[in-house]
Amino acid sequence: SQQGEEDPQALSxxxxxxxxxxxxxxxxxxxxxxxxxxxxxxxxxxxxxxxNEREKxxxxxxxxxxxxxxxxxxxxxxxxAADTASYFCAEDNYGQNFVFGPGTRLSVLP
Amino acid sequence: xxxxTQNPRYLITVTGKKLTVTCSQNMNHEYMSWYRQDPGLGLxxxxxxxxxxxxxxxDVPEGYKVSRKEKRNFPLILESPSPNQTSLYFCASSxxxxxxxxxxxxxxxxxxxxxx
Numbered sequence: 001s002q003q004g005e006e007d008p009q010a011l012s013x014x015x016x017x018x019x020x021x022x023x024x025x026x027x028x029x030x031x032x033x034x035x036x037x038x039x040x041x042x043x044x045x046x047x048x049x050x051x052n053e054r055e056k057x058x059x060x061x062x063x064x065x066x067x068x069x070x071x072x073x074x075x076x077x078x079x080x081a082a083d084t085a086s087y088f089c090a091e092d093n094y095g096q097n098f099v100f101g102p103g104t105r106l107s108v109l110p
Numbered sequence: 111x112x113x114x115t116q117n118p119r120y121l122i123t124v125t126g127k128k129l130t131v132t133c134s135q136n137m138n139h140e141y142m143s144w145y146r147q148d149p150g151l152g153l154x155x156x157x158x159x160x161x162x163x164x165x166x167x168x169d170v171p172e173g174y175k176v177s178r179k180e181k182r183n184f185p186l187i188l189e190s191p192s193p194n195q196t197s198l199y200f201c202a203s204s205x206x207x208x209x210x211x212x213x214x215x216x217x218x219x220x221x222x223x224x225x226x
Contacts, residue, residue, distance in 0.1 A: 041220065042219045043198055043217045092206075092212070097155050097158055097169075102151065103152055
């Protein structure tokens with residue numbers, strides 16, 4: 001399987017600003033998932049969007065999915081210093097595996 | 111508490127000395143998987159298991175073995191570790207058994223392995 005890509009690789013913003021991360025994937029998906037990883041720790045699931053959904057919200061998170069472009073975006077509104085982490089998208093592609101992108105490193109400056 | 115437990119957290123070993131990293135989950139999950147994470151490469155899947163006694167190769171299986179004798183445990187075995195296996199390893203599990211179930215992965219806290 002091939003990895004998708006997140007864009008940008010790194011993002012630095014001020015507290016209170018919005019952060020947008022993009023993900024492109026390569027296969028037909030069952031769903032697409034976003035995860036967060038604090039430095040050196042395990043990944044934590046944030047939000048899952050099914051292939052027949054176009055937008056989903058969870059608290060300050062908003063995820064969109066465009067299956068025609070094979071892309072997704074994660075928006076974090078009103079960012080906080082505690083949002084500093086790496087963010088990964090993962091394709092659930094009807095197979096037995098989840099394919100992760102290389103991630104976006106987000107730094108939120110106080 | 112629902113969790114995926116990996117041990118050890120840190121491991122330093124020498125080339126060729128067999129080692130096992132254990133992984134256990136208490137959520138009765140069918141699916142388990144091992145990943146390695148390297149700078150700039152993201153997470154790459156090593157092996158996965160859909161159920162007891164069912165395992166399959168991921169993207170980077172060379173140099174690794176796994177077994178799934180019980181539902182809760184999925185150990186990762188390095189028969190003859192080499193320096194290029196120095197990495198951060200994650201075990202993960204999920205409820206999913208079919209494409210109709212949309213279930214996320216639950217990750218362990220990782221094992222940082224150094225092979226000298």
